[in-house]
Amino acid sequence: MNVQPKDQAAELRTLMATRRATAPAPNAPSRDATTRIRRQAQPPPRGEDDHRSADRQLAGRRFADQQLANQSAHRNRLADQPRQSRRQGTARVIAIASGKGGVGKTNIAVNLAICLARRGRRVVLVDADLGTANIDVVMNVRSPFDLSHVLRRQRGIDEITVPIEEGLRLVVGASGLASVADLRPFERQALIGELGRLESEADVILLDCGAGISQNVLAFTQSADELLVVTTPEPTALTDAYALIKVLSRAPWTPPMRLIVNQSRSVREGRLVAERISSVAARFLGLSLESAGVVLSDRHVVTAVHQRVPFSVKHPGCPASTCIAALARRLDLTLDGTAARPGFFGRVFRFFY
Ligand SMILES: Nc1ncnc2c1ncn2[C@@H]1O[C@H](COP(=O)(O)OP(=O)(O)OP(=O)(O)O)[C@@H](O)[C@H]1O
Ligand SMILES: [Mg+2]
DSSP, X not given: OOOOHHHHHHHHHHHHTTGGGGOXXXXXXXXXXXXXXXXXXXOOOTTOHHXXXXXXXXXXXXHHHHHHHHHHHHHHHHHHSOXXXXXXXXXXXXXXXXXXXXXXXHHHHHHHHHHHHHTTOOEEEEEEOTBBOOHHHHHTOOXXXXXXXXXXXXXXXXXXXXXXXXXXXXXXXXXXXXXXXXXXXXXXXXXXXXXXXXXXXXSEEEEEEEESOOHHHHHHHHTSSXXXXXXXXXXXXXXXXXXXXXXXXXXXXXXXXXXXXXXXXXXXXXXXXXXXXXXXXXXXXXXOOEEEEEEEOOHHHHHHXXXXXXXXXXXXXXXXXXXXXXXXXXXXXXXXXXXOOOHHHHHHHHHHO
16 A cells, blocks of 8 residues: 555544544443453343343343244255255345444444344345354354354355344354454455355345454455445544545445444534544545444443343334434435346455456
8 A cells, every 4th residue: 555654644633633523432332341242141230220121121032032933944944945056146235344343333233134124125144253253142143053164165155044033134153263264365255255145035235344454354345335334433443444444445446435433422423523534535535435324322232232132122212223223224225226236256256356
């Protein structure tokens, strides 16, 4: 990358000029919080209103029961059906990425997937955070197989796909394997090609990518039709988001990118943050970067993560759920009338050759 340090400094200065608008949100959870959740499923905090609510507990249990029933029905269907070759290139592929870790990608991906499915879309949610996948933890899903089995050619992609609810299926990611976190180019190509087999069965494929600018993330983002870059108003998240956008803008091919500002203290703050990044990207990268939406900082997200039920299921009326529902509504409108696209295979070859 031919970036002059002087240019770099000017970009960062311009981004940071918004300091007032981007002060850390009170109670904004740290990266440590995510790590803790990954290590162990913690019991819900005692004394919380939510924890006492029998209705909400019931919603969580119903969600889990429904998943179990779906999983066994799906396994039966798989046993009955031979694998079929698939038509290519019908689903819209949306990658969700961020510069900094712990900004809320996974929670946004999971809840967006649920909202889109409940709007009648056929959604496949892919845990593409290779090596540190955790959607299964957030959704409380157990699966004997994950993407590592696909990479080892022990299972086909359709055999590891877990039905979650009507219209929503999950491709469980692999966690704790260095070999998966650090794929070789032909393995990445094979994986993306395998995911392409799901395209004809879905309206939208959501890829929850890892944080930062790894080769895996670049491959997934470049194979997508659209990229949603998640940031928070925190200055470090903002500069890291900008760094990701900058690297992608210089790649041989990049899908249209839009911003989601998560954990905002207000819609106004989120819009200001998005406007600031957009104007710096326009000025220094010549890039038009729209805002996809703002998601408010909401303690219900934290309690839902602890209880391992997606927040839009556990607390459908909470501020974060309302923001995600609005985001899903806007995305939904863009799903129809998409022109024929090359499909995963086409995109992956464009990237590697
Ligand atoms: N809107 C929100 N309001 C409050 N807390 C939030 C919100 N979104 C996310 N969080 C908190 O941030 C934590 C991290 O979220 P999440 O795991 O979705 O981030 P991530 O970007 O996927 O992380 P990683 O980069 O590690 O994959 C959550 O466990 C939750 O506590
Ligand atoms: Mg994540």
